[in-house]
Amino acid sequence: MTKNPSARLSALALAALLTGCSFIPTYERPAAPVATQWPGETTAQAAAQPVADIPWQSFFADARLRALVEQALANNRDLRVAVLNIEQARAQYRIQRADRVPTIGVGASGTRTELGTAGSTTAYQVGLTLSSWELDFFGRVASLSEAALAQYLATEEGRKSTQITLVASVANAYLSLLADEELLELTRQTLATREDSAKLSKLRFDNGVASELDLRQAQSLLEAARATLAQLQRQRAQDQNQLTLLVGQPDWSQRIADLPPTKSLESAVLMTELPAGLPSDVLTARPDIRQAEQQLRSANANIGAARAAFFPRITLTAGFGTVSSQLSGLFESGSWGFSAAPQLLLPIFDGGRNQAGLDSAKVQRDIAVAQYEKAIQTAFREVADALAGRATLGEELRAQQAQAEAEAARFKLSDLRYRNGVASYLDLLDAQRSLFTTQQAVVQTRLAQLQNQVTLYKTLGGGWTGQP
Known part of the structure; x- marks a missing residue:
């Protein structure tokens, strides 16, 4: 084996020239930097049906909520921007892919050259032209095309991730509105009770x-x-404004007016039994993690383009058409001509530009690896938090609820004892405050x-599939 670096480079260049090559690593x-099972789970099994495959129409049983999600998917501006980002990335990929084939056009030119005492020459040319087409023997253009493709696929996954977030946000905003209605009704009942108590106290004081x-x-x-009622009215208005923003339609309430109303949170039915599955299956199915992986693939492909910059770049400019010294003779028989101008540029000294480009590409790849691993860790934590909520919130x-029942019984007894002069009014007021606070907490x-059920559905990758 020769020890001459120039000979080694020449041999590699010759092999690449004959067969074509790619310098993409x-x-x-990368291995997932998380545990193989969820915290608190003694055994982990693959889910019979991954949550990512459960359509949101099956997860949400409430007809009004499904109608709101449908409106949001059709009108939400964030989702619309995500779709447009896909179109833009697709166009960028097509632009990059077009560099792999020659660009041929029709051109016409005329030149006149003065030769001093020898006179002048004139030449006219019309025909097909091929300008600066790079013969991609070392895979530079192919690497850039592959990087653009990965970026395009990343935007596809980004749209799915945006839809998942949107579906969960609409559901949570709708549930918040239902809770606002319950709290308002509870506060109105409490206010009526306290008005009666205040009237009774006034009567007893007057006597x-x-x-x-x-x-x-x-x-x-x-x-x-009364202050609590005003706060809840403000909160309900703000939650309604939030839902209007998510749905993207100001008249969304009229659109669902004919659907059966949900009377309370307790009647809001969701699919509660969601299989957690294995972390390795769940996390790799989430669109945000697949998006991070596509970005990693793009950064990896850019290394191939940076490596190819060290090797000769061969471009070809050619033309075929008719040539004549007079315009009238351009299309006469025998006036055709052909020209080819290949060019080879071998970098010898560039001030370290190519090496810096390669170093930058490698660092970008390492950054993408870290971002991919961070995306997995973040997703693992989100699922673990939702599973912890499912285990304890019930x-x-x-x-x-048991405490609220006890406080209700306590309030009745305190009111009865106060009306019969057995207990002080302070005991009755304390029972009223405790009952109201406990009912709000329920x-x-x-x-x-x-x-939390919606969040678990979201973190397990559910919400981006279409119709069942």
Whole structure:
């Protein structure tokens, strides 16, 4: 084997010239830097039907919610931008792919050259032209085309990820509106109760049975309920505005007016049994992780283009047509001509530009690897958090419902004891506050449980499939 570097380079160039080659490194998917099973799971099994394959129409049983999701998929601007990004990436890929074939056009030219005392020459030419087509023996253009293809595929996955987020956001906003309605109704009932208590306290005070302290406490509790009602009305308006933004239609409420209404959060039915599956199956099926992997593939392909820059770049410019010294003779018999001008450029000294380009491409690949691994770790944490919520929110809701029942019984007893002069008014006010707080907590925990189910569906990759 020769030790001459020039000879080795010449041999490699000759082999590439004869067979064509690619300097793209062999792609290997990085190992997932996460555990092989979810936290708290003693055994992990592959899901019979991956959640990513469950259409959102099957997951959401509420007719109004399904109608809202359909409107959002048709009108949401973020999703529309994601679709347009696909079109733009597709066009960029087609532009890059077009560099692999010659560009042929029709050209006409005329030149006149003055030769001093010898006179002048004139030449006219009309015909087909091929300009600066790179003969891609070393795979530079092919590498750039492959990188553009990976970027295009990444935008496809990005659109799916945007749809998943949109579906989950619409569902959570809709559930928040249902919770707002329940809290408003609960607050109105509490306000009516406190108005009765304030009237009773005023009557007892006027008759000298109760002190002014009891009266002021009742008035304070009444105003607190009114303040809570105003806060909830503001929150409901803001949640409605959020849902309008997501759906993309200001008249969405009229569009679903004919559908059966959902009376409460408790009647909002979701598919609760979602198989978690194996992390290796779930995470590689998520569009955001596939998007990160396509970006990694693109960065890997750019290394091939940077490596090819060290080798000769061969371009060809050619023309075929008619040539004449006079315009009238351009299309006469025997006036055809052909020209070919191949050009080879071998970089010898470039001030380190090519080496810097290769180093930059490698660093970009390493960055893409880190981003891919971070995407997997983030997804793993999202699924683990949702599974933890599923394991605990049910018990929390059960305990709070039991507490609310106990507080309701306590309030009735306190009211009865106060009316019969056995207990103080302070005991009654404390029972009222505790009951209201506990009832609010029940609604909020039920909302958290339903939204956690939506989040689990989202984090397991569900929501981007079309019609079942």
